[in-house]
Amino acid sequence: MEYNSLFSFKVLVVAVIISIIVLTSLTMVPNLYSHHVPYSHAIYEVKEDIHSQSLCTDSSDDDDNCLKRRLPKCLIIGFAKCGTYALISFLALHPDIATANDEVGFFNNKFNKGFEWYIAQMPLSKGSQITIEKTPGYVLSMTALERIHDFNSTIKLMIIVRDPVNRVPSLYAHYKEKNDLPTFTKWIKSEEYVNKMNYHQHIAQVYKVFPREQVLVLCEESLEDDPLSVMKEVESFLGLQPAFNKDLFVFNLDKGFYCFNKSHPRYHAISQVLKIIPETGCFSKAKGREHPEISPELMKEVVANAQPYNERLFQLIGKRFNWTQPLMNNTQ
């Protein structure tokens, strides 16, 4: 009898302890939909929750309590090898931005999959967040641009360009990994190469379809040298509350590029979904590749070839970038 009551008492104590543990842990799990959760925490939990299923489907798109996949309100449409991945990844640090992880290629290559498929490629987001997708090939296709316009004529577009002197070797290194290319000297005589310098022609097409105020043209060299100032420019273009600051980025001497500041709390929220080396907080080695060695003579040729294209670009967009100039005749 005595033994029985002692046993019951022990069971009761264990039950009470378990209940306390369960209740405590439940109250510690932040509730995404609670207005008591500090704003910034809730947002980063949303980003961490990026791979889970849609949590609501019927509410209005603007509903901030509704976590679901939303169609993009901004696209990074070009150009390949101009820092598009660094751009979208750094933007993911903003609490009001949700970014698609991979290049979706919907408007140029996968349009027949339909919008249901497209939306399924998007990250989970809250109503107040802007979803951004990047596919550098969109800028090269008039069909894609027209489809984007039909989809949303007020969508914002970002284009990032790079000094051809840097982009051309980057493209060459990229293609060379997959294809049997001629030597760099031969390649820079090819039509394919000449096309790669022709930002002007493609951006002119964009301006035929979209009003200029919906299109932001950025420069890779600025993103590389001073990511914060580029992020601020984008923040203002998208009409977002300022949330970027210098503590988010650190220059990594080994990599030679700005990387994420791993000790910043916002980094942890996005590091799971981006292609980042965990030890360094830098992008993988596919970003920041070795470029082919270019002789000074060849470089002179690349610069001279690019010059007229660059001028046309600057005229078109109404701003200049500090790109390589050909040497003056008397210093050659």
Ligand SMILES: Nc1ncnc2c1ncn2[C@@H]1O[C@H](COP(=O)(O)OS(=O)(=O)O)[C@@H](OP(=O)(O)O)[C@H]1O
């Ligand atoms: N912070 C930072 N870290 C690493 N890399 C950076 C960064 N900022 C810009 N870049 C430049 O991005 C170039 C790759 O461009 P993309 O991401 O547009 O390439 S891709 O088209 O998606 O393959 C890549 O080109 P390569 O140097 O030729 O590899 C980089 O120069």
